[in-house]
Amino acid sequence: MPRRDVPSRREETAGPVVEDRLGALPDEALQHVLSFLPSDDAVQTCVLARRWRNLWKSTPALRIKEPKYRWENPEDMNEFVNHLLLFRDHSPLDICELDSYPYYTTDDERDKPFRYIQMWIRYALSHKVRVPRVFIYNENGHFELDSAPLVSRHLTFLELDSVELDERALDFSTCPSLKALKMTNCFIMAREISSQSLRHLIANNNFFSRRSRTLISAPSLVSLQLNEVGGRTPVLQSMPLLETALVELDEQCHDNCHLSSSGNCGHGSCEGCQCFPFGSDRRVLFRGLSNTTDLKLLAEPDVFIFKRDLTLCPTFSNLKTLLLGEWSVAVDLASVVCLLQHSPVLEMLTFRLFEEVEGGQNPAEQFAHLKTV
Amino acid sequence: MEVDKGKGEAEETRKVAEADRDTVTLKSSDGKLFEVSKEAAARLSTVLAGMIAGGSIDDNGTDLKQIGSEALENVVDYCNKHANSIPSAALISSSISFNTAPFKEPEEWERKFVDRLSHDALFDLVEAANFLGMERLLDVTCHKISEMMKGKSPDQIREVFNIKNDYTKEELEEIRQELAWAFYDD
Numbered sequence: 257m258p259r260r261d262v263p264s265r266r267e268e269t270a271g272p273v274v275e276d277r278l279g280a281l282p283d284e285a286l287q288h289v290l291s292f293l294p295s296d297d298a299v300q301t302c303v304l305a306r307r308w309r310n311l312w313k314s315t316p317a318l319r320i321k322e323p324k325y326r327w328e329n330p331e332d333m334n335e336f337v338n339h340l341l342l343f344r345d346h347s348p349l350d351i352c353e354l355d356s357y358p359y360y361t362t363d364d365e366r367d368k369p370f371r372y373i374q375m376w377i378r379y380a381l382s383h384k385v386r387v388p389r390v391f392i393y394n395e396n397g398h399f400e401l402d403s404a405p406l407v408s409r410h411l412t413f414l415e416l417d418s419v420e421l422d423e424r425a426l427d428f429s430t431c432p433s434l435k436a437l438k439m440t441n442c443f444i445m446a447r448e449i450s451s452q453s454l455r456h457l458i459a460n461n462n463f464f465s466r467r468s469r470t471l472i473s474a475p476s477l478v479s480l481q482l483n484e485v486g487g488r489t490p491v492l493q494s495m496p497l498l499e500t501a502l503v504e505l506d507e508q509c510h511d512n513c514h515l516s517s518s519g520n521c522g523h524g525s526c527e528g529c530q531c532f533p534f535g536s537d538r539r540v541l542f543r544g545l546s547n548t549t550d551l552k553l554l555a556e557p558d559v560f561i562f563k564r565d566l567t568l569c570p571t572f573s574n575l576k577t578l579l580l581g582e583w584s585v586a587v588d589l590a591s592v593v594c595l596l597q598h599s600p601v602l603e604m605l606t607f608r609l610f611e612e613v614e615g616g617q618n619p620a621e622q623f624a625h626l627k628t629v
Numbered sequence: 630m631e632v633d634k635g636k637g638e639a640e641e642t643r644k645v646a647e648a649d650r651d652t653v654t655l656k657s658s659d660g661k662l663f664e665v666s667k668e669a670a671a672r673l674s675t676v677l678a679g680m681i682a683g684g685s686i687d688d689n690g691t692d693l694k695q696i697g698s699e700a701l702e703n704v705v706d707y708c709n710k711h712a713n714s715i716p717s718a719a720l721i722s723s724s725i726s727f728n729t730a731p732f733k734e735p736e737e738w739e740r741k742f743v744d745r746l747s748h749d750a751l752f753d754l755v756e757a758a759n760f761l762g763m764e765r766l767l768d769v770t771c772h773k774i775s776e777m778m779k780g781k782s783p784d785q786i787r788e789v790f791n792i793k794n795d796y797t798k799e800e801l802e803e804i805r806q807e808l809a810w811a812f813y814d815d
Binding site: 274275276277278279280281282284285288289290291292293296297299300301302303304305306307309335336339340343351353387389 | 732733748749752755756759767768771772774775776778779783786787790791792793794795796801804805808810811812
């Protein structure tokens with residue numbers, strides 16, 4: 257790549273272009289450029305010039321985005337993607353983004369937009385995809401990820417939106433490189449979310465099963481966000497490396513009872529007070545959270561999971577920053593004091609009592625005061 | 630960042646500096662010298678990382694004969710800016726970069742960094758990043774080029790990049806028939 261002798265036109269952004277600098281780049285660089293384009297745009301570059309005829313075939317990305325603006329109906333989109341996967345060469349995929357076609361119908365064909373998605377995901381995995389993102393529009397019909405575990409040595413980041421996840425769909429024991437998992441608006445009926453390598457888990461507004469608790473077994477986790485948990489709060493197994501965690505249990509959380517603050521009101525008909533882990537460790541969340549340095553616990557007042565876990569007198573030996581939501585004032589003060597007494601290095605405590613008002617106190621004073629209780 | 634001193638004086642300064650200093654000096658094809666954070670250079674460029682590890686870094690300015698001073702200045706500028714930005718390990722835990730980082734999309738400051746470049750400076754930088762094995766800088770520059778192509782017709786793309794259409798009419802017709810599944814809107 258010898259330096260060309262062209263005068264600098266640095267300040268002149270709209271200067272006339274006289275040379276085909278793009279076409280002069282090596283194939284890999286052009287494929288890199290194509291990998292950022294939606295796949296249909298990438299394929300269409302084949303008509304630009306001979307140089308471009310086959311470049312799309314080895315582009316390391318599959319990006320199916322905003323399908324509604326690109327295809328008239330789901331059949332056209334299915335035809336495009338199926339042809340693309342059939343005619344591209346066998347070079348590996350790095351990134352795969354799949355948005356399903358937003359399709360509204362009452363007829364029997366409502367699975368049309370999802371018909372091939374499972375197959376496309378399998379294709380991507382078999383082509384060494386590192387970063388897949390699947391986004392489902394589920395206004396009618398739903399998409400259920402294959403209930404067998406995914407198998408890939410290359411998968412590092414997985415993002416799922418509005419996907420139904422059953423059985424062993426979230427068993428990642430056969431994905432040893434998985435580092436981050438993000439799930440939004442998913443229905444999680446899986447028995448277990450398990451991965452030895454997972455470091456970051458973000459779960460926003462997901463609905464878990466009402467009848468049984470999903471177990472999260474991820475011993476390498478460093479950060480955890482469970483926002484707006486619906487259904488049963490999942491059970492966390494030991495997470496010795498976990499540093500920051502946010503758990504938010506809103507009104508959709510099924511673990512609520514207005515009679516009991518610890519999930520044992522004794523009424524057989526109370527659906528809230530059921531479904532707890534048995535055995536020597538009965539904690540739902542605090543086993544996994546006990547090594548965190550930065551912890552945020554938010555819940556509706558009737559949700560009793562935190563209160564129940566507190567009665568088991570957990571220890572937070574590394575906890576420095578703690579944020580507690582409304583639920584903490586509904587519980588008796590002794591439990592909160594117990595929590596603070598078992599947090600020997602706590603530096604900052606904040607109560608968030610209403611959405612807009614944050615009641616932050618001088619942390620040192622607050623803690624010094626409570627220590628003496 | 631530029632160390633455009635008289636040669637003798639510059640050499641004097643460098644003799645004083647010990648071998649284990651935390652910057653490396655790079656020399657462009659037209660002989661200009663630039664200093665860059667050793668840590669950032671090793672992290673962002675596989676080629677420079679190899680040279681640093683292999684001890685083939687020249688304290689008087691490592692020769693990069695393939696890269697002109699304007700492009701090298703941008704490379705060095707990018708490395709130093711990157712060194713000052715949030716470390717990439719911390720990025721993934723915040724949900725904002727969770728949405729962009731794995732998908733190789735540029736951060737805001739990276740967008741601004743390439744937006745100010747002229748057409749030629751952008752391509753000089755792609756070539757330099759490619760030569761130095763700078764994956765992230767290639768992401769940022771190639772993303773910029775893809776943005777320049779997005780939503781444009783083949784004719785418009787040819788115009789922006791001065792691409793000469795060397796197909797015959799018959800060849801083009803043949804391609805469109807062969808790939809009818811990809812030209813749905815015609």
